[in-house]
Amino acid sequence: xxxxxKMISGSLGIPERQIASTLHLLGEGATIPFISRYRKEAxxxxxxxxxxxxxxxxxxxxxxxxxxxxxxxxxxxxxxxTAELEKRINDTWNPTELEDIYLPYKxxxxxxxxxxxQKGLEPLATILLLQRENNLAVRASSFVKGDVKDIxxxxxxxxxxxAEQVNEDEHARNAVRxxxxxxxxxxxxxxxxxxxxAAKYRDYFDFSESLKRCTSHRLLAIRRAxxxxxxxxxxxxxxxxxxxxxxxxxxxxxxxCSHQFDSRSLSARLTSYFPWxxxxxxLSSLPEVRVRMRYYVIRNDGVTTRSSEKP
Numbered sequence: 001x002x003x004x005x006k007m008i009s010g011s012l013g014i015p016e017r018q019i020a021s022t023l024h025l026l027g028e029g030a031t032i033p034f035i036s037r038y039r040k041e042a043x044x045x046x047x048x049x050x051x052x053x054x055x056x057x058x059x060x061x062x063x064x065x066x067x068x069x070x071x072x073x074x075x076x077x078x079x080x081x082t083a084e085l086e087k088r089i090n091d092t093w094n095p096t097e098l099e100d101i102y103l104p105y106k107x108x109x110x111x112x113x114x115x116x117x118q119k120g121l122e123p124l125a126t127i128l129l130l131q132r133e134n135n136l137a138v139r140a141s142s143f144v145k146g147d148v149k150d151i152x153x154x155x156x157x158x159x160x161x162x163a164e165q166v167n168e169d170e171h172a173r174n175a176v177r178x179x180x181x182x183x184x185x186x187x188x189x190x191x192x193x194x195x196x197x198a199a200k201y202r203d204y205f206d207f208s209e210s211l212k213r214c215t216s217h218r219l220l221a222i223r224r225a226x227x228x229x230x231x232x233x234x235x236x237x238x239x240x241x242x243x244x245x246x247x248x249x250x251x252x253x254x255x256x257c258s259h260q261f262d263s264r265s266l267s268a269r270l271t272s273y274f275p276w277x278x279x280x281x282x283l284s285s286l287p288e289v290r291v292r293m294r295y296y297v298i299r300n301d302g303v304t305t306r307s308s309e310k311p
Contacts, residue, residue, distance in 0.1 A: 007093065008057045018044040022054050064095055071102045080105060096177075097170075104168045113164035116157030119147050124154055125161035128257045129250070136256035159260060166250065175245045179237040184211040188222050188231045198230035211235060 002016075005023070009016045021042045025035050032055065036048045043051065068089055075081045085101075092098050108114060116122070124143050127133050136155075143154040166172050190198055190205040198205070204222055214222075225231040251258050 004058055004061045007061065008054055011057060012050070012053055014046070014050065014054070015044070018046060019054055022046060022051055023058055026051075026055055026058075060095075061093065064093055064098065067095070067098065071098070071105075074107070075102075075105045078105060100170045100173055111164065112157075112160040116160045119143075119157055120145075121148065121154060121157040122161055125158040125165070128155075128158050128162060128260055129165070131251075131253040131255060131257040133257050134255050136260075155260065166246065169249075172246055172249060175249065176237070176242050179242050179245065180235075181212070183241065184235055184237050185209065186211045186214055186219070186222065186233065186235050188225070188233045191230055191232055194230050198225060198228075201225040201230060204231055 005016045005019045008014070008019050012019075021044075022035065025039055025042060026032075030039065032048050032051045035043060035051055036046065040046075046054075072081065072086065072089060075085065088101055089098065092101065116125075121143055124140060127136075127139055133139050137151060140151045140154045140158075144150055148154050148157065186207075186209055188204045188207040190201075195205070201221065204218075204225060207222070209218075222231060222233055226233040
C-alpha cells in the first residue's frame with residue numbers, strides 16, 4: 001500500500017523505493033537476516049535494525065487499518081456514522097486517538113451510567129452539565145418515578161452518566177494523558193513477607209521517582225520484580241492537578257448544578273465512579289520502553305485501584 005510506504009518513509013527517513021522493496025521481500029517470506037545479508041541490491045543496503053523497524057511499522061499500520069474497519073462497521077450498524085466522523089477515523093493513524101474517537105460508540109458492558117439511562121435520567125444529566133438550573137430540587141423531583149426512589153437517587157444516576165461522558169471526552173482524556181507525561185510518579189514497595197526472596201531488588205523496596213526521570217534499567221527492573229510478584233508498583237499523576245484540569249473544562253457556573261461537581265468535591269460528587277483509562281505514554285527519556293499506565297478511579301471513598309481491562 002503506497003500510503004503505508006510514504007508514512008514509513010517519513011518516520012524512518014528511508015526512501016519509499018527501499019521501503020517497497022523490503023516489504024515485498026518480507027511478503028514473499030524472506031527473513032530479516034536473509035534480506036540484510038543477501039538482498040542488499042534490492043533494499044539499498046539496509047541493515048537488520050532498519051528492516052526490523054520497517055516491518056514493525058508496517059505491521060502496526062496494518063493492525064490499525066483492520067481496527068478502523070471494525071470500528072467503522074460497528075458505528076455503521078448503530079446508524080451513527082456521519083461523513084465527518086468517517087473522515088476523522090480515516091484520517092488518523094494514531095491508535096490512541098482512534099480509540100478515543102471510538103469510545104463513545106464502543107459497545108458497553110452494563111454500567112451504572114447505562115442503568116441510569118434506562119431509568120430515564122439522561123435529561124437530568126444534561127441539565128446538570130448545562131449548569132443553568134437554579135431550582136435543581138424541583139427539576140430533579142420530576143424524575144422520581146419508577147425505579148428512581150428519591151431526588152438523591154436521581155442526582156446520583158445523573159452523575160453516573162456525567163462521569164461516563166467525561167471519561168469519553170477526548171479533550172479530558174488528553175488533558176489527563178498529558179499530566180501523566182509531565183508529572184506521573186512511579187512508586188514501588190516490597191510485598192510483605194517476600195523481603196528475602198526479593199533481596200536482589202532491595203533498592204526498590206520503598207522507591208518513588210518521577211517517571212520521566214526513571215532510567216530504563218530501573219524501570220525494567222521494577223517491572224520485572226512486579227511480574228515476579230515481589231513488588232507492588234503504581235504509576236499515578238497528581239490527583240488534585242488532574243481534578244483541577246477537569247474542573248476547568250466542565251464546571252462553568254456557580255449554582256446548584258455546578259456545585260454537584262466543584263473542585264473540592266469533584267471526586268465525590270461529579271464522578272461517583274470513573275471508568276478506567278489506560279494509556280501508552282511515550283517518554284523521550286525512556287527510549288524503546290513502552291509503559292502501560294493506568295488511570296485512577298475517582299470514587300466516593302477516594303480509593304485508587306488498578307485496572308485489568310484493556311483499553
